[in-house]
Amino acid sequence: MxxxxxxxxxxxxxxxxxxxxxxxxxxxxxxxxxYYTSGQGIFGRQGDFVTAPELTPLFGQTLGQAILEVLPLCKPVIYEFGAGNGKLASDLLNTLGDTVEQYNIVDVSGGLKQVQSETIRASVPGHLADRVQWLEQLPEGLEGVLIGNEVLDAMPxxxxxxxxxxxxxxxxxxxxxxxxxxxxxxxxxxxxxxxxxxxxxxxxxxxxxAEQAHGFVKTLTERLKGLALMIDYGDCAEKLLHPAKRQGTLRAHKNHVAHDGFLTDIGEQDLTAHVNFSQIYEAMHSEGGQLEGYCTQASFLLAHGILELAGQNPALTDPVAGAQTRKALNTLLSEAEMGENFKVFAWSRGVDLDATRLNTLFLMNDRSGEL
Ligand SMILES: C[S@@+](CC[C@H](N)C(=O)[O-])C[C@H]1O[C@@H](n2cnc3c(N)ncnc32)[C@H](O)[C@@H]1O
Structure with missing residues (x-):
């Protein structure tokens, strides 16, 4: 070949x-x-980059708390876009349990389906794993809760x-x-x-x-009846396009090193750009979406109780597992790492979520005024 x-x-x-x-x-x-087609050797410490769901199940468990807030007002169906190796799906299914009727995965790389299926089967009770299905095409109606972690940054x-x-x-x-x-x-x-x-x-x-991400968010919003939540590294246009940021944010990633050799190792390295959340806001707003919140990943996770969840886990006192969890929490929450660079952007359409605590939980370190 x-x-x-x-x-x-x-x-x-x-x-x-x-x-x-x-x-x-x-x-x-x-x-x-x-690069994403084979699905092998991409994610995790042995791969090219580590994403939040792989650091600790606490990430998915905390995201699950946000989803539990809104699920009574939305159809109990999840759509996960770009499910990577299936870790987030597993943690969410374990957290949401029987409250979820169906868990749909939409991923452009077919090769990842097998990896995702294996991860889910290995870590989720069979009756919940049976609720997962892979969609070849985006359905005309998206009723439920839509999520995507590090998907928008991976779009051309x-x-x-x-x-x-x-x-x-x-x-x-x-x-x-x-x-x-x-x-x-x-x-x-x-x-x-x-x-x-x-x-x-x-x-x-x-x-x-990001013409494609813009079109993608427009389409999602047009078809949405429920809540959409995207987590990614990025910022508002004012900061990303500041005169001092002359080099842009496009980067290649290989073996945990970010560099600008975009044209080498084709198909063997990741290419990404920071998400311009002002552009994403414009896309969802133009289709009648309603902003539910925009804040840093750290404040979102803290507001949804990540530390309380961590405290309930007996592993935290174990010398080895505890140290790993503490390190993972630091990476997720630290201002110097993912805590500040990553943002959570949530919007809704066709449902009234005012009765939930979602809005107020976004208020800590609210950045919506920057969009
Ligand atoms: C950087 S990975 C993130 C994987 C995973 N969410 C995680 O956090 O580990 C990007 C994922 O987005 C998927 N993707 C890219 N464009 C997509 C699209 N238009 N629709 C659905 N999935 C997409 C890729 O196939 C890949 O699985």
Missing amino acids: MNATDALKERLKKQGPMRFDAFMAFALYDPEYG VRVFEYHHDASLEWWISEDITLEKRPLQVSDRGILETLHTQHGPWQDGHLVEW
Whole structure:
């Protein structure tokens, strides 16, 4: 079998240069060569990065407390997008138990289904594991609670390079090198508006434009009757597009190292960009979504009782397991780590959640004014 680089070269030869977002879609999700397609060796300490659900079950258990708040007012059905290795699904099912009638997983990488299924079967009682199903397509109606951890950052982005006289966009040329083309006339307005709002930028300032994540959130909102909760690293536009952030946030991840060699190790490394939550807000708002809260991951987890849950766990006093849990909690909550960089963004449509405590639980370290 050909490797991903040769397959890409062939495709480029046939079709001509690709826009960066098309290249990123190939590198991550090509059904044969994409990084997420095989599903092997990606997540965890042996892989390229560790996500919150893998650090400790307390993450999923705490998220479960938020879902339990709203479940009486929503259809008791969960939709998880981008379920990775199935760890979060397992922790949520164990926390929510019989209150959940159905747990749907929607993932663009089919290869992860087997990994997810094995994780869930190994850690969840059989009658709950039987409630999990994998959807090939997004249903027309999404009634229930939608969740996604680190999904939006994994969606392909376009890359714009601001220049005072003529801005550019990143493309990938036939020999897999970066080619910078003049930004199409129809897209210039986007960059000019961003520059007026967040500039002045110096020449060469990079801006990732998450067209796919924007479209995805619009579609979810349009079909939603219930609550949607997305957790990811990112910030509001004002901070992400600040003149000092000239390099943008697009990064490649391999073996726990973040770097900017986007065009090497194709199909063998992750590519991600920080989520622009102002753009996500605009997408959900344009479809009639109602913001329920936007805050840091640390304040969300603390407000939903992560420390109380940790305290109930006898393992905390065990010298080895206890030390691991304390380390995981520190990573999840510390301002220098995931606590501040990661945000929780929640919105609803077609349900009135005012009677729940959800709104007030978001108030600690509320950032919605920044969106
Ligand atoms: C960085 S991983 C996060 C996995 C997991 N949620 C976790 O926290 O460990 C990104 C996941 O999003 C999935 N994904 C990307 N785009 C998606 C989309 N449009 N719909 C559903 N899943 C998507 C990928 O296949 C992958 O499983």
